[in-house]
Amino acid sequence: MTLAAEPRDPWRYRWVVLGVATFTQAAAGFFVQGIGSIGVHLQQGLELSTTQLGLLVSAAQLAPLAGLLAAGELLDRVNERWVVGIGAVVVALCLAAGGLAPGYPALLAVLFVAGIGYSAVQPGGSKSVAAWFDTSRRGLAMGIRQAGLPLGAALASAALPFLAEAYGWRATLVAGGAMALLGAAVFMACYRRPPVRSGGAARRPAPEGYSRRQLLRSPAMVRIMLSGTSLIATQYGVGVLTVLYLHKTAALAVGPAALILVAAQLAGAAGRIVLAALSDRIASGRYATVAACMIAVIAGMTVLLTPAGRSPATAAAVLIWLGFFGYGWYGPWVAAVAEAAPPDRTGFALGLAMSANQIAIILIPPLLGLLIDTSGSFTPAWGLLIAMTLTALLATARRRS
Template identity: 65%
Template sequence: MTVVRPARDASRYRWVILGVATFTQAAASFFVQGIGAMGVHLQRDLDLSTAQLGLLISAAQLVPLVGLLVAGELLDRHDERWVVGAGLSLVAVALCAGSLAPGYTALLLVLLVVGAGYSTVQPGGSKSVATWFDGSRRGLAMGVRQAGPPLGGAFSAAVLPLLAATHGWRATLVAGGIVAFLGAGAFLGLYRRPPGRAVAAGGTRAPLAAQVRARLRMLREPSMVKIMLSGTSLISVQSGVLVLTVLHLHDVAAIPAGTAVGVFVAVQVAGVAGRIGLAAWSDRRRSGRYACVVTCMVAVVAGTAMLTTPLGRSPTAACVLVVWLGFFGFGWYGPWVAYVAESAPPERTGFALGLAMSANQVVIILTPPLLGLVRDLTHSFTPAWGLLAATTAVALAIGRRRR
């Protein structure tokens, strides 16, 4: 009995780890994912163009461009508990302080600080789940955990626009800070490393030149090339859905702003279902996790392309299409992260996750203002959706040829 019980307790506690990692990710994403839902209010209150709104959404994603790599290194050397807890605490402090921001420029600076803390949460939570779950259930666990961003986004889409309408946009930052504090407290209080797993810090480390060469070799690996192509193309669609959905439904499909926000909540819920369902499917698919990612690429090409047709102007059809994009355009992330974790050397899991996610950050930063600029210059959403369909189709074709 004394031999079996620790293993049984560890098997049970991994579900606690999964729950706290998912809650932490949802708490970290609450405000960042909710900015798109507040697009109509922010444009009105701060007198913003679509491009300025896109830049505001990108601001929180700018620092993670480098921060994810730093976070990956920290996670390979230190306990995820402290790395993630400290990062999310920084998010909470920055958002609460940001409620005093005098205007648009100051708000941009606040979101840059938020991005620095946010950098630790994605790779840290992913590594914590990958550490506790073996390959037979890792896809499902990653999918549940990666449901955190759309789950936080769905909650924020339901709460933040109402809060902004009744108390102003500053109150939304305070709410985001409180939620981030709750997430930090939960992770610091409940997370533990698996029994028998020591932190990788300490010991003899390779010379700096050797470490750099090892990282460059990782970039040339065929699996990393597929990771970069699929991740950057699909994250561009996810960013496009966040920034364009409410505006497209309101301006093109003539849906009232309140109803459009409700549809946006449904899009986020579809993303939650997609991340869990598609990741669980990848655990059982003989062709592997990457084939599941390819399926998502084909689905989002079809969905974004149809939004450029007259179907995009039909209220019913447009709603169905954006929910479709929510399922596949958000759902790909669960199997994709599991594929990244399993493709990396065990001692470099944190860095591999940080590297892959930092490549995505380039696209996350560039996509919202670029799509907003395209919309402002053409006075139409068709070129923006068409651009997303074309780039994903090109990435899909290149990836298939490299296979």
């Protein structure tokens, strides 16, 4: 007697979706996340101050301030494949055009337009993963997917300085465009929406207008936005300042300093997976894990304010520590965002929370650069990040209680 073949489980495809979303995230953020590693080359090639260098990061993040909300609404109506894929294509075309930019103002404009495309990639990839994974595995899945950002940054930090040294800073934008285009092609070719779950009651949609009123005022969303804005400031502070800090304060050459930034970003990728998986398994896991990250980054940056922070070995160890927690928080945090909203408002919730983060992303890099330029020291910059994180930690703990 011949036994019938066991039907294939369609939900196994979730691991393909997770891999594709992770790769696309890394590819789309490749250049912008690696700007810090070529900060010295950009300063020399374009005669920039530290403030102007920070503005390059802000230019790429300005459009998502409004674009993330629009993308979130669009994602609740349109297949993620096209939203994410077209967004990554826009990033690719803009970065390729940036290789022809005649100077600093044109480069700012190119990065601004690239940010419009990136507005779709970040929430779109998160929503695609959230749709395929249930709550018991969502933290781990989100952590793996969000590890794409520091992984892409680490790859960029390893490759872009060599490209800039050999071919000039323009070649780094062309490389970033090629990576983004590859990410777009992979996502559009491989992404599928999840099958409809059989059995069980249909999930009730949110009332009309819920996402704009009740969601914004809910204690969970308030905690999410307060903790997110403080920790994203630390993340971008580490990304932009690590090479400059090690070069100017710890007297390391640019090459070894860039390698330490790579190590910090790899630690961040590991942190996003480990911390997100941990948040699946402990009571109050999402909030407790994010709060632990806030405490850890405060401790690390405090060390950088002491004389020990000027030692190359100590500074390197602390910056890797900050990479693990200062990047790793995003995995459990974005899982908390996905779970804070009704099923048909997930896209909007992701866009809303990420838009709040954009305020810090836009303001912090040039502000840190201005503090360093005016004071001639990194102390005010680290002090500002400590103050922001401590304030958010106390505020979210009070709301939690």
